[in-house]
Amino acid sequence: MTNIAASTTQASPWSIDSKVLADVEATAMSRLAPEANRIDQGYYPIDIMAELGQAGAFVPHLDSYGQRYGLALANMQAISRQCGSTGFMTWCQDVCGLYMEQSGNPALLARMHDHAAGKTFGGTGLSNPMKALTNIEAMALNAVKVPGGYRVSG
Helix, strand or coil, rough: HHHHHHHHHHHHHHHHHHHHHHHHHHHHHHHHHHHHHEEEEEECHHHHHHHHHHHHCCCCCCCHHHCCCCHHHHHHHHHHCCHHHHHHHHHHHHHHEEEHHHHCCCHHHHHHHHCCCCCCCCCCCCHHHHHHHHHCCCCCEEEECCCEEEEEEE
């Protein structure tokens, strides 16, 4: 961990693992559990996702917040216990943050805190390419050159 990551983690409201997990669990039980059926029927709980972000659900795995993968997984587990769909959305949010952070792109890095805090949301459409690049699975995407660019499917 770099000194910058250590100092960011220390200054963060999400620096105490037990508090983050307790806050995420409390939000998941009080706000998410009552909406799980509705979510499974298509409701997107952006308000609840924002509350989970404020509780620290989307930060621990990031370099700038200490690379606490165990806490990130515990947060996902606590959320998934109440709603599997939202657990998956948490994974998407976490992976998007990881891609943003690892990109080195200054515009994305400038948006990291808001993403981690649940003020902005994103997901990943890169799971298969990332797995293919690490030889975990075969590339499932196919690109065909068309006028003006490419058509990608898979």
